[in-house]
Amino acid sequence: MFVFATATLVPFICVAIISYHTMSNILSGNLESSVRSNLKQVELSFEGTISNLNHVTQQLAFQGSIGKKVDTLLFSADPFERRVLMEEIHTELNLISFTNPTIGLVMYYSKEDGSFMFNNTIVKEGFEIDELPLLAEYFRISYFGPHISNERYNDEFVISALRKMDFSGEHDVVYVYVESGFETSQNIFENKLGNYASYLILDNDKRIAYSDMASDFPINHYFDDSDGVDNSGLQNGYYWFKSTSNQGWSIVSLIPKDEYNKEKNRWVIQMIYLSVLFLAITLFVAWLLWKMVYVPLQQFNQGIKSITQKNTPPLDTLPTKIPEFDFLIKQLQNMKEQISELINEVEVKEKRRADLEVEKLLYQINPHFLMNTLDTAHWLAAMNGNKELDKLILSLNKLLYYNLGKRGQASTIREEIDSIKQYLTLQKIRYDFAFDVRIRVDDDVLDIAIPRFILQPILENALYHGLDDEGYIQVDVVNVDGQIVISVHDNGAGISEEEIEKLLNQQPVEQQRAGMGIGLNYVKRMVDNRYGDQASLEIESELGIGTTVYLKLPNTEVLKLDQSIDRG
Structure with a gap:
């Protein structure tokens, strides 16, 4: 009992320890990757919003259409001219607001007296620009981190920008103030990893301009990342991950330590119970x-x-x-x-094997089950976006549907050509080199009836014996003097006379190859059974030059016409 228990538990404990370290690394790596990916998405959304604010303030602040009219309005003393200018400015501001659905409040603001004009919505009382959390400040423009909107009836978080007007005259300094739309800001802040992640937004000096966790990371305090490694670390019971933008401001994602280790702790408890x-x-x-x-x-x-x-x-x-x-x-x-019974039965069946082996090959798989299974695999590959696997399954399905048809079912040269095209598609996926197969068929022979599944074994033999990286295969089907002549030529290494003899005369079991090939012996027996002395299978080959297989079949259409003439 001791030996059995020890021999059983020791491997289990070793596997558990190795699994823990592996699982810990995988979970930590996956979670960190997800956090950084989520953090990058938030950063890109934030940068896009800031870029849009910058674009709108440029339209309103510089000497464009609106800027010139505001400049003229500030200097004009003519009441009628001022009235016309105000109407035009309101119209153009409304047009900009309408064509930029991602922005909210827009107005011109004077810092000296705190007044504002041309606002597109109602502004809250007591609006003070100095109370907004500064995110970044550059020449003529300042960006403010997430703060409550200054629209009267909007208490959502927004991002805003303040740009100094570029006027030619001397008058009070006027600024353009623009806020992002609350839906835009809401989408940014709601893009969290689960329900436990929180965000900090730091300005260029690493001062906290916005905080989801104000109790542990107060606004206007400085964030200490000196102990972090690779823009990540542990602080105040939170794992933090930081991403810094090109403008210098940063976004920090906070994950509680317990949540970060939750999966690992759950796994450890399960392993203890187990x-x-x-x-x-x-x-x-x-x-x-x-x-x-x-x-x-x-x-x-x-x-x-x-x-x-x-x-x-x-x-x-x-x-x-x-x-x-x-x-x-x-x-x-x-x-x-x-x-014992099976041995006796095999002895009886072996005597009839030669007559039944073709039919056994054709009926050894249930076509309906196989087709349904491949259809299921095809849809699974299509839904998962695996185009290469989808292409392979479709080609295999078509090829099997044709090759597994009933023995007496009619077939034409057109169907045989389509079948080998599907077969070539599979082989090109299977082999690790590209090969060239050229097919030329006379139009007048496409609908002539021939035995099913007689071209693929010939083509397979050429692929298997004679093709290399520089090789090609030429397939020709022509009508010559009342005969259908099918030739398959390759420029491979060639085959000796002994090998040709084996290919034509060996038993089918010895001729089987990988894939669907069952050997030239099958083709020879099939055409002999169908046409007798009217058909022939020949192989010509030269070592180092190539091999050509000729399959000559009687033109059944001509035979039918001759028979009808005789009866007439």
Whole structure:
């Protein structure tokens, strides 16, 4: 019991330890990869919003159409001109707001007196630009991190930009103030990894401009990343991952330590429970083996030896007191009888093998089951976007559908050509080099009836024996003097006369190859059975130059016409 338990538990414990380290690395790597990917998406969304704000403020601040009109309005003393200019500015601002659905509040703002004009929505009372969390500041423009919108009826978080106007005259300094749309900002902040991730947004000086966890990471405090490695670390009970933009501001993703290790801890608990259960089962099985199996196993061994003897004793004379062993002994006895019957049956069937082997090959697979299975595999490959596998399954399905057709079912040269094209598609996927197969068929022979599955073995033989990286195969089907001449030529190494003899005369079992090929012997027997002396199969080959296989069949259409003329 001790040896059995030790031999069972030691490998389990070793596997558990190795699995823990492997699982820990995999889970940590997957989670970190997901966090960084999510962080990059948030950063790109944030940069896109800032870029859009920058574009809108450029339209409003510089000497464009609106900028010039605002400049003229500030200097004009003519009431009528000011009225016209205000209408035009309102119209163009509304047009910009309409064509930029990702922006919200837009207005011109004066820092000196805190006034604003041309606002597209109602502004909250007590609006102060200095109270907004500064994210980044550059020449003439400042960006403010996520803050509550200054629209009166909007309490959602937005991102805003303030750009100084570029006027030619001397008057109060005026700025353009633009906020992002609340839906845009909401999409950014809701793009979290699960329900446990939080975000920090740091300005260029690593000051916290926005915080989802204000209790542990207050706004306007500085974020300390000096202990981090590769823009990640552990702080205040949170694993943090940081991504810094090209403008210098950063986004930090926070994940609670317990959540980060949740999967690993769950796995450890499961392994502990499993270890205890495994130990109990192992000890119990060891006890059963020691108590119940040792002596009955000796009796079972004697029962097996008796089966090899001619005069096997009756089964009831070999009780083991274990039903499973008694059942096995009976099954062994039945197996011996069945083997004897099978040997006799094989001897009978072997005598008829030559007449039935073609039909056995054609009926050894259930076409309906195979087709349905391949259709299922085809749809699975298509749904998973695996185009190469989808192409392979479609070609295999078409090829099998054709080759597994009933023996007496009619076939034409057109169908045979389509079949070998599907076969070539499979072989090009299978082999690791590209090969050239050229097919030329006279149009007037496409619909002539021929035996099913006689071109593929010839083409397969050329691929298997004569093709290399520089090789090609030429397939020609022509109508010559009332005969259908099918030639398959390759520029391979060639075949000796002895090999040609083997290809034409060996038994079909010896001719089988990988894939669907069953040898030229099958083709020869098939055409002999169908056409007799009217058809022939010939092979011409020169070592180092190539091989050509000629299959000459009678034109059945011509035969039918001659027969109708004779009857007439």
